[in-house]
Amino acid sequence: MCLSLPGRVVAVDLPAALVDVGGTRRWYNALTETGLRPGERVLVHAGFILRRLPEQEAIQIEEALAELDRISAADAPDHDPERQQP
Secondary structure, three states, X not given: OOOOEEEXXXXXXXXXXXXXXXXXXXXXXXXXXXXXXXXXXXXEEOOEEEEEEOHHHHHHXXXXXXXXXXXXXXXXXXXXXXXXXX
């Protein structure tokens, strides 16, 4: 499954912008959004900035993805919350 992810613009050097997504920084094509500035929140996918995001929307997406990750880990076949780690 492919997901668009929220990130924060770190630097802009057109035609690209450096975006931090969950602690990983990568350059994304920024031609779809003009006037980007460091600190702005954006939605990225497949090497492109899709659009700007309001801060609250970015936070909601990050929280939803964290919850999906938690649920996914709990449903993993080898997950046993009673088992002690070695």
